[in-house]
Amino acid sequence: MTTTARREDTKPARKLPWILEMYRSDVAKKWIMAVSGVILLGYIAAHMLGNMKLYFGAEEINHYGESLRDLGGDLVPRTHLLWIMRIGLTAAFAVHIHAAYSLTRKNLQARGRVRYDEPRQYLAANYASRTMRWSGVIVLLFVVFHLADLTWGWFSDDWVRGDVYANVYNSMDAWPIALIYIAANVALAMHIFHGAWSMFQTLGINNPRYNNARKNFARGIAGLILIGNLSFPLAVQGGLVDLDGHTPGQYNLEYGE
Amino acid sequence: MSKMLNLKLKIWRQNGPHAQGSFLEVDAHDIPEDASFLEMLDVVNERLIADDVEPVTFGHDCREGICGTCGVMINGQAHGPEKGTATCQLHMRKFNDGDEIVIEPWQATSFPILKDLMVDRRAFDRIVEAGGYISAPTGTAPDANEIPIPKEVADTSMDAAACIGCGACVAACPNSAAQLFTSAKLHHLNTLPQGQPERWKRTEAMVETMEDFFGSCTNHGECHEACPKEISLDFIAFMNKDYVKSKIKNRSLASKR
Ligand code: HEM
Ligand code: FES
Numbered sequence: 072m073t074t075t076a077r078r079e080d081t082k083p084a085r086k087l088p089w090i091l092e093m094y095r096s097d098v099a100k101k102w103i104m105a106v107s108g109v110i111l112l113g114y115i116a117a118h119m120l121g122n123m124k125l126y127f128g129a130e131e132i133n134h135y136g137e138s139l140r141d142l143g144g145d146l147v148p149r150t151h152l153l154w155i156m157r158i159g160l161t162a163a164f165a166v167h168i169h170a171a172y173s174l175t176r177k178n179l180q181a182r183g184r185v186r187y188d189e190p191r192q193y194l195a196a197n198y199a200s201r202t203m204r205w206s207g208v209i210v211l212l213f214v215v216f217h218l219a220d221l222t223w224g225w226f227s228d229d230w231v232r233g234d235v236y237a238n239v240y241n242s243m244d245a246w247p248i249a250l251i252y253i254a255a256n257v258a259l260a261m262h263i264f265h266g267a268w269s270m271f272q273t274l275g276i277n278n279p280r281y282n283n284a285r286k287n288f289a290r291g292i293a294g295l296i297l298i299g300n301l302s303f304p305l306a307v308q309g310g311l312v313d314l315d316g317h318t319p320g321q322y323n324l325e326y327g328e
Numbered sequence: 329m330s331k332m333l334n335l336k337l338k339i340w341r342q343n344g345p346h347a348q349g350s351f352l353e354v355d356a357h358d359i360p361e362d363a364s365f366l367e368m369l370d371v372v373n374e375r376l377i378a379d380d381v382e383p384v385t386f387g388h389d390c391r392e393g394i395c396g397t398c399g400v401m402i403n404g405q406a407h408g409p410e411k412g413t414a415t416c417q418l419h420m421r422k423f424n425d426g427d428e429i430v431i432e433p434w435q436a437t438s439f440p441i442l443k444d445l446m447v448d449r450r451a452f453d454r455i456v457e458a459g460g461y462i463s464a465p466t467g468t469a470p471d472a473n474e475i476p477i478p479k480e481v482a483d484t485s486m487d488a489a490a491c492i493g494c495g496a497c498v499a500a501c502p503n504s505a506a507q508l509f510t511s512a513k514l515h516h517l518n519t520l521p522q523g524q525p526e527r528w529k530r531t532e533a534m535v536e537t538m539e540d541f542f543g544s545c546t547n548h549g550e551c552h553e554a555c556p557k558e559i560s561l562d563f564i565a566f567m568n569k570d571y572v573k574s575k576i577k578n579r580s581l582a583s584k585r
Contacts, residue, residue, distance in 0.1 A: 077438075077454070077540050093575045097544035098535055102572045174544045178503035181543030183437040192404040195549035196502065203546065269547040272561065275569025279562050 097174060104170040105273040107163040108266050112292070114160055115263070119299040125306070129236035129317055136235040168211065175204055199265040206262035213255035220248070240307055240314055249304035260297035267292050330362040333420055336428040337372065339384055345440040345448075351430075352384070361421040365408065366391060366398060368420050369431075385444040393417040393556060396492030399499070400445045401432040406496035406554035414494060414556035434499035438541040449495050451541040452509060456493075458537040459530030460513050462522045475521050488515035490557040500554035503543035508551035510538040511567035512559045518570060528574040535571045 086092065093099040121139075124132040143152040199206070220242050224230025229241045243249045267289035271277040277285065306312045335356040342349030354376075359368050366388050373383035389397035398415040402408035408418045423429065431445065439447040491512035498506050514531055517523030523530070545564060552561050 077451075089575070093572075096536060096571070096575070097539045098568055098571045099575060101544060102568060174546075178505070178543035178546070181437050181504040181541075182502070183435065183504070190404055191500075191502070193548075193550065194405070194553035200546065200548050201502070265547075272547045272565045273545075273568055275565045275567075275572070277562060277565045279560075282562070 097177065100170040100174055101273045104167055104174075105270040107167040107170075108270055110160070110163040111167065112263065112267065115259070115296060116292075119296055122303060123299065125236065125239060125303060125312060129234075132235050132239075133233060136233065164214075168207070171204065171207055197265070199261040200269075203262060203265055206258040209255055209258040210262055213251070213259070216251065216255075236312075237314060237317060239303065240312055243304045243307035246308065249308050252304040253301055256297060256300040259300070260293045263296060264289050264293035330360045331421075332358045333361055333423060333425045333427075335359055335368075335423065335426070338428065338430045339372075339445070340432045341384065341444050342433075342441050344443060349441070359420055361419070361423075363420045364391070364416055365402070365418040365420065366416045385442075385446050387446045388416060391416040394492060396494040399434060399494040399496055401430075401434065401499060403430050406434070406500040407494075407556055411553070412556060412558045414492070414496075417556070434495050436495075436498045436504035436542070438504070439495060439498060447495070449493070452493050452495065452506070454541065455506065455510055455534050455537045456513060458533040459526065460517065460534065461526075462517060463525060464522070477521060481519050485516055485519045488512045488519070488559065488563055491516075491555075491559050492557060494556060496554040496556060497551035497559075498542060500550040501543065501545075502548060502550065503546055505545045505551075506538050506542040507545040507564045507567070508555060508559055508561070510534055511563035514567050514570070515563040518566075527570070531567065531570045531574050535567065 087095075094103065121135060122132070124135045139153055140150045142156075193201070219225040220227075221235075221238055224232070224238065226248075227238075227241050230238050243252060268285055271285055303312075333356075337354040337356050338351045339354060340349055341352045354372055356368065356372050359371060363371065366386070369384060369386055376383050386400060387397045389395045391398070393414040393416060396414075399407055400415055402415070402418070407413060407415050408422070410418050410422055433439075433441050433445045434447045434449075438451040439449055442448050489512075491509060493509060495509070497508035498504050501507075514534055517530065518527050547561075547564075549561055552559065
């Protein structure tokens with residue numbers, strides 16, 4: 072007789088704190104992935120909406136960037152609230168990726184060697200759902216690139232801390248960079264399309280009555296984020312956003328950390 | 329006389345779990361279109377026996393779609409092209425004269441091949457053993473209908489109980505996850521009053537046993553498409569919710585602190 076391969080995990084001798092104990096389970100990993108996904112999704116939506124200030128001119132968006140550092144007003148020291156949000160986001164990102172990585176490894180192992188001769192006929196899975204791992208990796212690489220480009224200013228001598236408007240223009244005015252932004256945001260939208268549908272299922276807050284609405288919700292949110300985010304490189308390339316009348320350093324805000 | 333079909337079959341043959349497998353190509357001529365898929369295999373086997381070739385091993389029992397013993401991949405689809413239909417209930421009239429049909433066993437690391445098209449599904453038994461029961465007091469049989477159960481609850485429990493445990497969900501899943509099976513078994517008992525005493529223990533035990541053998545759900549929905557009983561994806565969401573709730577709440581600790 073055969074023996075069915077049971078995963079004999081090395082259970083730790085001592086009981087782990089409950090949250091780590093829970094994280095050992097795939098279902099809970101997926102749940103944590105969904106929670107971190109919602110946090111990231113909230114951030115992406117806010118980020119996109121905030122960037123819309125680009126269309127109100129340099130004054131507006133540079134001021135917006137400055138206000139982020141002043142979050143909390145006089146209640147907290149300058150930039151502290153921003154740093155708390157940054158750390159929270161990074162943590163959510165890290166957990167999301169760790170769970171994705173370890174579940175992916177497990178799934179490949181559970182699948183085993185592909186033996187089917189006839190290619191699998193997909194009936195429900197779509198391109199977005201089957202490429203979550205790839206769209207996710209593209210998003211990760213893009214986030215690093217995007218920080219280096221606009222937050223740290225590694226790629227341009229013209230980069231000035233605080234002059235958000237000119238920095239965006241100088242970056243996306245080069246078509247290869249605009250292309251990177253466009254491609255990465257298509258991947259992000261696909262990731263969000265499946266993720267926004269999937270998270271209800273994973274969190275167990277779906278409701279048979281609203282299941283059809285969930286697909287439309289996913290379409291809507293992925294579509295809005297796609298349109299919003301693609302508009303920036305397209306507007307710069309199309310000449311809608313330009314540097315006419317803009318002098319670097321003209322916005323003498325308290326630029327700084 | 330019913331119409332006759334001439335088919336080209338490619339059937340997976342493998343002597344045991346570790347043996348090297350290969351396809352047997354058969355010209356199956358004069359197959360009555362009223363035959364079920366398994367009857368077609370019977371005809372082929374009779375002819376193989378007449379030619380002194382060992383017949384193809386495949387699982388079957390009730391042949392009326394209720395036992396869950398049958399099940400093969402037919403042209404890359406678990407249980408073949410007809411929705412909500414087990415292999416034994418699939419009829420040859422769904423195919424056309426001259427079709428090539430590729431017939432393969434379920435594939436998953438935890439479903440090793442016993443022989444040809446038959447796989448070992450004892451991993452499912454382990455999951456059911458872990459919690460698929462209720463405790464009932466012995467003694468006089470209670471009166472019928474003594475426990476009131478709302479009609480909707482009885483219905484949804486029955487819908488879950490329709491799962492025949494054939495394993496098509498695992499075979500259809502790109503991750504070889506057994507979420508649809510496990511959630512159906514859980515929902516069956518977890519919704520009924522009789523299932524409440526062990527509800528949280530059952531959920532944790534069955535989910536964790538499932539995770540010892542199978543991959544993790546990525547919400548493609550392929551399992552539901554393949555399921556001969558059209559078990560709902562909602563049960564998976566309910567399972568996720570119960571599992572995480574059980575892990576987080578830990579009500580049973582309340583008296584011990
Ligand atoms: C390195 C970057 C990322 C990787 C590798 C990654 C990977 C994944 C994977 C594999 C899934 C599972 C999908 C499934 O099978 O159901 C997933 C789900 C999800 N991701 Fe990401 N992701 C990344 C970044 C992001 C970002 C930036 C967001 C925010 C917009 C996000 C939002 C989500 C959401 C909402 C889900 C749904 C969770 C669920 O399945 O219930 N991900 N991600
Ligand atoms: S043989 Fe019993 S379900 Fe098909």
